[in-house]
Structure formats: C-alpha cells, structure tokens
Amino acid sequence: MSNGDDEAADEEAANEEADAGEAEETALSADTLDQRLDDAEEALDAAETEADLDDVEEDLNEIEADVEAADLPEPDEDDEDAEDPAAELEDRVADLRDQLEDQRGPYADDVVAALEEAQSTITDTRWTEDGRPDVVAAVDSFLKTVESEIDTAISAESGDSEDLGDAVDQVAQVVEGSALDPDEDEETIAALLEAAETLQDDLEAAEEWDDLTVRQQLDAEGFYDVLESENRKDFPAEWNAVKVYEELGEVEPIVKALETFDSDFMEENVLDTLWRMGPEEAYDAVHQRAQKRNKRPVQILGKIANDDATETLHDFIDGDGDAALQKVTLRALGEIGSEESVQPVAQRLDADNYEIRSAAARSLGLLGDTRAIEPLADILDGDEANEVRASAAWALNRIGTRRALDVLEGYTDDRAYLVQAEAEKAI
Incomplete structure (x- = not known):
C-alpha cells in the first residue's frame, strides 16, 4: 500500500x-x-x-x-438561581x-413479615382481662379470612397467648411455602396482607397491662384486698397496704409494690419495710437497686444474708470512693457473718479514711473469725486514730477467744479511755 x-x-x-x-x-x-x-x-x-x-x-x-x-455543564456559582x-x-x-x-408487590414475604410481628406482639405482651378477649377475637377473625383466601383451616387450641401465637405462625409458614406469585396471585396476596395488617391494628387496640395505671395494675392483682373498705380511702392506701402485709409477714405483695410504684416516697418506705423484714424472697428486687450503690438496698442485703448477697457486697467493698457506702457495706458483711468475707474486710484496715478502718475493724468483730485476731492486734498497736484502735479492741472482745482476750489485757492503761474500757472487759 x-x-x-x-x-x-x-x-x-x-x-x-x-x-x-x-x-x-x-x-x-x-x-x-x-x-x-x-x-x-x-x-x-x-x-x-x-x-x-x-x-x-x-x-x-x-x-x-x-x-x-x-x-x-456546572451551574454558574455567581447565579443563585442557576x-x-x-x-x-x-x-x-x-x-x-x-x-x-x-x-411493586405486594409479596408473600410482606405478609409473612407482618404475621411475624403480630405473633411477637401476641406472645410478648401481657394482656389485661378486658384485653385478652379482644386478642382472641382478632386472631379468630384473621384465621377465618385466611381460610377463605387460601383454603387452609387453622385454629387456636385456646385463648392462651402461646396457642394464639402458634396459630398465626402456622399461617405464616403456609404463606411462605405456597409460592404465591406477585402477578398471578396478586389479589390473594393483597387480601392476606390486608388481613395481617388488620390483625396488627386490632392487637394495637386491645388493652394490655402497660396501658393501666399503677393503681389499676395493683387493684387488678388484688393488692388492696388486704385493706378494710374504710382504710382504702386513707391516703396513701398503698402505704397502708404495705404496713398490713408487713404485719402479716407476706413478702410477695411488698416486693410487687416496690417493682410497680413510680414514687420516691413509696420506694423509700417499702425499702425500710424490707430492711426490717430482711426476706430472702426480696433478693432480686433489692439486688437490682443495690447496683446503683444506694445505701438502703445494701443494708437490706446484709439482712437477707445469703451467699448471693455476700458476693454482691464484696463487689461494693471499695465503695468507688464513697466512704459512707463502704461503711454500710462493711457493716452489712459483718451482719451476714460469712467466713468468705474475712480477707476482703481485713484489707480495708489499710484504708486512708479512719472511719472506714474503724468500720472494717468492727465488721471483723461481727464476723468473729479468729484469723482476724492478728490484723486487729496490729491495728490496736499501731493505728494513729484512737477511734480505730477502740473499734479493734471492741472486735477482739467480740471474737472472745483466749488469744483475743490476751491481746487486750495489755491495754488496761492505754492512752484512750475506750480502749482501756474494752481491755478491762477482757480481764
């Protein structure tokens, strides 16, 4: 080329x-x-x-x-209307x-998703006596619609939430396995979806436990039945009921009151009641409040005095810098009297705050374990605060073994009067 x-x-x-x-x-x-x-x-x-x-x-x-x-083309930056x-x-x-x-759609997956949500609502919700019949009626109506649309007869065995939820779940499984085509079965899918959404709306309208006021909830559970009719008029009736339950030694209604009331006044008074009673049945409710490092629940744990309470109090023993909380915790551990507490309590004898050292010494006395004798003897001999030394002397007297009393006998002429008094008791 x-x-x-x-x-x-x-x-x-x-x-x-x-x-x-x-x-x-x-x-x-x-x-x-x-x-x-x-x-x-x-x-x-x-x-x-x-x-x-x-x-x-x-x-x-x-x-x-x-x-x-x-x-x-880019717009003209100088022209705001460009x-x-x-x-x-x-x-x-x-x-x-x-x-x-x-x-697009509707799709069978949309129906299944709506039914899964409805099932969860049925089984996870606590319904009132007035609300449950509405839930049963809503599910029955839905199941009739399902039967007319896809010729599938499903029924709930009872009005129990689990049975009602299972019936709705069965429908969801049938719909999911029916291979409904969004074009060919559009009307059927739309009808099922409308029925599922109606079920959701009916469940939303049914009365559930959380719709009730606190007083309505307690009344429905018979909390006020313990009161005479004239006493129910006294204000606050809730507090009167708690006092009656305390006299009867019935813990469950008192714990229910603690978990239900949204009142600082009622919570404070109910906690005082539980502190006087010290019931093990109240452990879960009290433990929950103790996690907030509130002092009264910590004191109640000391009254409950089980292994779980002891373990919880060991977690609080350093008090996160709160001296008052540490003192309450040490006292509570002493009241429980578990030998597992001796070492963690004895470690607080080294605290910078003399009040905490004093509380630790007294707690060791309440625990009464002979392993505490030597640490207490060291405190009695060397602590700079007479209040702490007096607490150590009291603790040794409380332990009361020959070895503990022998330690005390050497302090009859101590510089601190309270230490002298405890030494004289030992003699």
Whole structure:
C-alpha cells in the first residue's frame, strides 16, 4: 500500500472516532438523558407485571450510570438561581425509583413479615382481662379470612397467648411455602396482607397491662384486698397496704409494690419495710437497686444474708470512693457473718479514711473469725486514730477467744479511755 493510501486510511479512522465521540456526547447530553427518563416514566406507568418493572429498573440503572459519566455543564456559582442539570437528573431518577417500589408487590414475604410481628406482639405482651378477649377475637377473625383466601383451616387450641401465637405462625409458614406469585396471585396476596395488617391494628387496640395505671395494675392483682373498705380511702392506701402485709409477714405483695410504684416516697418506705423484714424472697428486687450503690438496698442485703448477697457486697467493698457506702457495706458483711468475707474486710484496715478502718475493724468483730485476731492486734498497736484502735479492741472482745482476750489485757492503761474500757472487759 502506498503512503497516500495509508494517509487516507488514517484520516478515515480519525473521522470515525470523531463521529463516535460526537454521538456519545449527544447520547449523554442533558436533553437526551431527560428524554430517556421521560421514556422510562411512560414505561413505568404502563407496567403491568413484575417483569415490566424489572425492565424499567434496568433502564433506570443505565440512565443513572450515564448521568454520572456525562460531562454536564456546572451551574454558574455567581447565579443563585442557576440550574444544575446533573442534580435535576439525579432527582428525577430517585423519584422514579420511589414510584417503581410503590408499584411493586405486594409479596408473600410482606405478609409473612407482618404475621411475624403480630405473633411477637401476641406472645410478648401481657394482656389485661378486658384485653385478652379482644386478642382472641382478632386472631379468630384473621384465621377465618385466611381460610377463605387460601383454603387452609387453622385454629387456636385456646385463648392462651402461646396457642394464639402458634396459630398465626402456622399461617405464616403456609404463606411462605405456597409460592404465591406477585402477578398471578396478586389479589390473594393483597387480601392476606390486608388481613395481617388488620390483625396488627386490632392487637394495637386491645388493652394490655402497660396501658393501666399503677393503681389499676395493683387493684387488678388484688393488692388492696388486704385493706378494710374504710382504710382504702386513707391516703396513701398503698402505704397502708404495705404496713398490713408487713404485719402479716407476706413478702410477695411488698416486693410487687416496690417493682410497680413510680414514687420516691413509696420506694423509700417499702425499702425500710424490707430492711426490717430482711426476706430472702426480696433478693432480686433489692439486688437490682443495690447496683446503683444506694445505701438502703445494701443494708437490706446484709439482712437477707445469703451467699448471693455476700458476693454482691464484696463487689461494693471499695465503695468507688464513697466512704459512707463502704461503711454500710462493711457493716452489712459483718451482719451476714460469712467466713468468705474475712480477707476482703481485713484489707480495708489499710484504708486512708479512719472511719472506714474503724468500720472494717468492727465488721471483723461481727464476723468473729479468729484469723482476724492478728490484723486487729496490729491495728490496736499501731493505728494513729484512737477511734480505730477502740473499734479493734471492741472486735477482739467480740471474737472472745483466749488469744483475743490476751491481746487486750495489755491495754488496761492505754492512752484512750475506750480502749482501756474494752481491755478491762477482757480481764
């Protein structure tokens, strides 16, 4: 081929490339992209099946990619009213996507999801006596609709929440396994979804326990039955009932009151009652409040005096810097009297605060374990605070073994009167 032919071929290729570039630029112009979106909108309006909607979605994906690839003009920064072609196109794509999703379905999966939510509501909710019949009626109505739509007879064995929930779950499983087609079975799916949503609405309207006021809840549980009719009028009736239950030694209603009342006054008085009673049945409710490092619940744990209470109090023994809490905790551990507490209590004899050291010494005396004799003897001999030394002397007397008393006998002429008094008791 001659040089002239080569030049002609190169020129032709260059022209073809230029034409292709112009064609691509034209295809990615704002007007062309806008027209393609008009066509997609028309196709969306005409779509009758899921396949039609899939085609529209594919078109939108291509248009969105082309909008991103197009070299569209930037808006004039000096003109606040200037249009941004790219932003306008992206907004149209987003709007059409929303319309597309609105036209899809309904699907069997939508029905299943609604039924799973309804089942959870039925089984997880505590219904009132007035609310339960409404729940039963709502489920029965739903099951009748299901039977008429998909010829499946399912019933609840009883009005129990578990049975009602199981019936709804069975329907969900049937729907999930029926392979309902969103095009061919559109009316059936729509009817089932409407029935499921109606069930949800009916459950929402049914009265549940949390809809009641505190007084209504307590009244429904017979909390006030212990009061004479005239005493129910006294204010507050709740406190009068707690006092009666204390006299009767009935712990459960008192704990129920503690867990139900939203009143600082009632909580304080109920905790005082439990402190006087020290019932093991109150452990869970008291333990929950003790986690907030409140002192009265800690004192009650000392009265309850079980292994769980001891373990909890060991966690509080450093008091997070709260000296008052540490003293209460040490006293409570002493009252429980577990040998497991000797070492953690003895470690508080090294506290910087003399009141904590004093409380630790007295707690060791209450524990009464002979392993505490040597640490207490060291405190009696070397602590700079007479209050702490007096507490150590008291603790040694409380332990009361020959070895403990022998330690004390050497302090009859001590500089502190309280130490002298304890030493004289030992003699």
